[in-house]
Amino acid sequence: MFGYIKPQKSELLVREFDQYKGIYCSMCKELGKSYGFFSKFTLSYDGTFLAMLMMARSEQQCKMKQGRCSFNPTKKCPFCEGEYPELKFASALTVIMTYYKLRDDLHDPGIQSRFKAFFLYPLSIRAHRRAAKDYPNLEKVVADAMQLQDDIEKQEVPPLDACAEPTAKMLSGVFSQLAKPETTEYRILEQFGYYLGRWVYLMDAADDMTSDLKQGAFNPFIRDYGLTVNSTQEELMEAAERCNQALNMTVSQAIAAFHLLELGEQFAPILKNIVCLGLPQMQKEFMLKMEKGKSDVRSL
DSSP: OOOOOOOOGGGSOHHHHHHHHHHHHHHHHHHHHHHOGGGGGGOOHHHHHHHHHHHHTSSSOOOEEEEEOSSOTTSEEEEEOSOOHHHHHHHHHHHHHHHHHHHHHTTOSOHHHHHHHHHHHHHHHHHHHHHHHHOHHHHHHHHHHHHHHHHHHTSSSOOHHHHHHHHHHHHHHHHGGGSOTTSHHHHHHHHHHHHHHHHHHHHHHHHTHHHHHHHTOOOHHHHHTTOOTTOOHHHHHHHHHHHHHHHHHHHHHHHHHHTTSOOOSTTHHHHHHIIIIIHHHHHHHHHHHHHTTTTOGGGO
């Protein structure tokens, strides 16, 4: 998973932060229970958001209890009491996406990414098989998106919109599974997932611009904005501003679709924080990193 879909913690109430932490820790527990201890290391903010969104639309209320942390037995963490299919669904998606990400990293031009994937990919195979068996529709959505992404990036000059399309379609396909087909809620979730997926791809591409320049990896922003390893800080900042404009247009569509969703009182304020504050905050952090001059690839 990408790790960009997270809350702006400074704007959460203490009670809300405890609830968020409870779902996060419950995801960790569910990953280990359903897909093995190694799967706990795939825990992400993105999976937590999906689980929380599903639970916010469920009539089942989440009751928290204190338990021991799997990684630090001396520490107590909040967990959801009982069984929640939403946690397993989100855990399965996390495992499936991690598997495909590691498989893709095996062919990454960056030595560090390939080295890491070489050791971790074999560990992900068994968990992936189990998750794919549990949720074949999720497996198909992710596998199709990864294949489409590979096909597009092999094109000589794939347009930016085409590059973002696989991730957009993938999250659209995932989120649409949360409602009955042909309903209004289905169409809203489909659109929300689409624009959220497109934003995630663009955010990841923008965030990776400098490292991709160094490694010579494919990045649509680098190509479209004519960046090279000799680009000046001013040229990089101009590219960052254009990235931010593309992100703003996409996140506004995602927020508009989010406001149309029917959510219960449970977790609704936290979800609103994530979508309306957390996503824009990630863009601000990206721009701040660029403004500080950390992005001059000639110094890398």
